[in-house]
Structures are given as structure tokens and as C-alpha cells.
Amino acid sequence: xKMCDKICFDxxxxxxxxxxxxxxxxxxxxxxIFSSQSKYQRIDIIENEAYGVMLLLNGNLQHTEFDSHxxxxxxxxxxVRRRLRNILVLGGGSGQTVKALLGGKSVERITVxxxxxxxxxxxxxxxxGVDEAFNDARVRLVIDDASRFIRRxxxxxxxxxxxxxxxWLGENMELTELYRFVAEKCGGLCSCYIGPASPQTxxxxxxxxxxxxxxxxxxxxLVRKVFIPTFGSEQLFLYGGGL
Numbered sequence: 001x002k003m004c005d006k007i008c009f010d011x012x013x014x015x016x017x018x019x020x021x022x023x024x025x026x027x028x029x030x031x032x033i034f035s036s037q038s039k040y041q042r043i044d045i046i047e048n049e050a051y052g053v054m055l056l057l058n059g060n061l062q063h064t065e066f067d068s069h070x071x072x073x074x075x076x077x078x079x080v081r082r083r084l085r086n087i088l089v090l091g092g093g094s095g096q097t098v099k100a101l102l103g104g105k106s107v108e109r110i111t112v113x114x115x116x117x118x119x120x121x122x123x124x125x126x127x128x129g130v131d132e133a134f135n136d137a138r139v140r141l142v143i144d145d146a147s148r149f150i151r152r153x154x155x156x157x158x159x160x161x162x163x164x165x166x167x168w169l170g171e172n173m174e175l176t177e178l179y180r181f182v183a184e185k186c187g188g189l190c191s192c193y194i195g196p197a198s199p200q201t202x203x204x205x206x207x208x209x210x211x212x213x214x215x216x217x218x219x220x221x222l223v224r225k226v227f228i229p230t231f232g233s234e235q236l237f238l239y240g241g242g243l
Contacts (some may be wrong), residue, residue: 001218002142011202013028014026014027014028014029014031015027015029015044015046015054015056015059016059017056017059017061018059018060018094018109019196019198019200019231019232020196020198020200020201020231022200023200023232025061025232027046027048027051027054028049029046029047029048030046030047030048030049031046032044032045032046032048033045033046033053033126034122034125034126035045036118038116038117038118038119039116039118039132040115040116041057041058041116041119042056042057043055043057043091043116043118043119043122044057044059045122045123045126045127048184050066051064051065051066051067051230052064052065052066052130053126053127054230055094055123055127057119057165060165061230062094062165063094063096063127065127065128066122066229066231067228067229068096068156068225068229070228070229071096071193071226071228071235072096072097072099072100073100073192074224074226074235074237075097075100075163075191075193075237076097076100076101076161076163076191077100078191078243079101079104079159079161079189079191079238079243080100080101080103080104080107082159082189082243083104083105083106083108084104084106084107084158084159084189085106085108085109085113085158086109086156086157086158086159086185087101087107087109087110087111087158087159087160087161088111088113088155088159088160088161089101089110089111089112089113089151089160089161089163090113090146090149090160090161090162090163090164091113091146091162091163091164091165092112092114092163093114093115093116093119093120093123093127093162094112094119094123094127094130095110095120095123095124095127095130095131095133095134096130097112097161097163098110098112098133098136098139099129099130099133101161102133102136102138102139104156105205107138107167108138109138109140110138110139110140111140111142111155111157112134112139112140112141112142112179112207113142113144113146113149114141114142114143115143115144115145115146116145117143118139120134120143122125124224125228132217140155146164147174147177149179149187150178150181150185151177152229153185155185156185156186157185157186157187158181158186158187158189159186159187159189159190159191159243160181160182160185160186160189160190160191160192161190161191161192162178162190162191162192162193162194163193164193168238171238175209175210175213176213176216177216179213179214179215179216179217179218179240180217182214182217182218182240182241183217183218187241188200188217188219188240188241188242189240189241189242190214190218190238190239190240190241190243191237191238191239191240191243192210192237192238192239193234193235193236193237194207194210194223194236194237194238196233196234196235196236197225197233197234197235198233198234202235206236207223207236207238210223210236210238211223211238214238214240218240218241218242219241219242220240220242221239221240222238222239222240222243223236223237223238223239224236224239226233
């Protein structure tokens with residue numbers, strides 16, 4: 001970085017993450033581990049001095065070695081505590097949700113539906129523990145669009161975990177379709193990441209839409225805000241069915 005007529009960043013050394021318009025967070029790439037464009041998105045895995053290995057998709061932060069446990073505890077913790085056996089994960093190509101679920105002694109089957117095979121392969125190769133998690137005999141990986149999967153799938157599950165990016169959920173899946181599936185095929189139980197809480201990202205309206213729709217199908221709905229340091233803001237998690 002140097003000072004000129006504006007602040008300049010060498011793109012080979014820095015990754016710029018924009019949580020919302022007007023705010024930019026810059027991470028130094030001590031080492032660029034993987035960088036490529038898949039059919040669906042830009043995938044970057046870097047090593048940062050403070051936060052360890054980091055995964056970004058289309059420039060949006062998804063995972064850091066430093067505080068992934070906070071995200072995982074919020075998303076997966078309620079499911080593990082219920083001692084459920086057969087879990088469906090929509091998204092989750094980074095492998096973090098699977099790793100956290102495998103820590104639950106009651107888990108017998110995890111079905112992961114991820115559209116981007118390059119995300120899975122990159123994380124398996126470059127993020128510690130991910131390859132081992134996907135190789136576990138209890139894990140079934142399906143490369144497919146999540147909305148197409150729930151329209152066609154005939155399976156029945158104990159719970160659904162939603163680990164999609166907020167952009168993908170908003171653009172490709174109707175909330176009515178999602179929560180009806182939870183009610184009919186997942187025992188009415190779900191743990192869903194629904195995006196940033198900040199007004200600048202539309203968090204309050206997104207929360208309102210999710211809660212309103214979920215309450216049409218599920219008996220108990222709760223939303224929590226969880227601050228994740230490397231995301232730079234609070235994130236929203238919705239729990240349905242008493243999780």
C-alpha cells in the first residue's frame with residue numbers, strides 16, 4: 001500500500017471485502033493459496049497474519065480460521081444439542097458446517113447440497129480438516145442447485161441447516177418454498193443463516209420477511225444476532241421448531 005492521490009492497494013497483496021456500500025475492509029494476503037473463477041463465482045483462499053486461512057466468494061468473506069467457531073456455534077450448535085441423526089445442509093461447500101456436525105455423537109447421516117464443485121474441491125485441498133470431513137462415511141455430497149434439490153428430493157430429514165450466501169438465497173429460492181420444505185420434510189426444524197443484520201445491507205427487512213414466512217409453517221421461530229469479528233458486523237440466524 002502507498003499514498004498517492006488516493007490510497008492504492010496492490011491487488012496481488014490485498015483482498016478488499018465490502019460488507020455493504022460505503023464500507024471496505026482490506027485483508028493482507030500473506031499468501032494467496034487459491035484464486036480462480038468458477039462457473040458461478042470468484043473463489044479466493046488466502047492466508048492472513050491475524051486471521052489465518054480465509055475463504056472469500058465474489059469478494060464476500062465466508063470463513064476464517066480465526067473465528068469460524070463463532071459462526072459454527074451459532075448455526076450448528078442448536079442442532080448438535082438436539083442430538084438429531086439425519087441432517088440436510090443446503091450450501092456448506094466450505095466444509096465448516098459438516099466439520100461442526102460431525103462433532104455430534106448422535107449424527108448418522110449428513111446430506112450436503114452445494115452447487116459449486118470448485119468451492120468444495122478448493123476447500124478440500126487448502127482448508128485444514130475439510131477433506132477429512134467430506135470423506136467421512138456419514139457424509140453424502142450432492143452437487144446441485146439447492147432450490148432444484150428441494151423441489152425434486154423425496155427424502156425425509158430430522159432438520160435442515162441453511163448455509164447459503166444471502167445473495168444466492170434471495171435470487172434463487174423462494175422463502176415460501178424453503179420453509180414449506182422444512183415443515184413437510186425436515187420435522188419442522190431448521191437452523192438458517194440469513195445474512196448480515198445491518199440496515200445498510202437490508203438486514204431488518206430480510207429478517208422481517210424470513211420471520212413472517214417461517215411463522216406460516218413452523219410452530220416456533222427465533223432470530224439471534226451474533227457478532228463475528230472478521231465479518232465486521234452482527235449476523236442473523238433463524239431457528240425454527242424450537243431449536
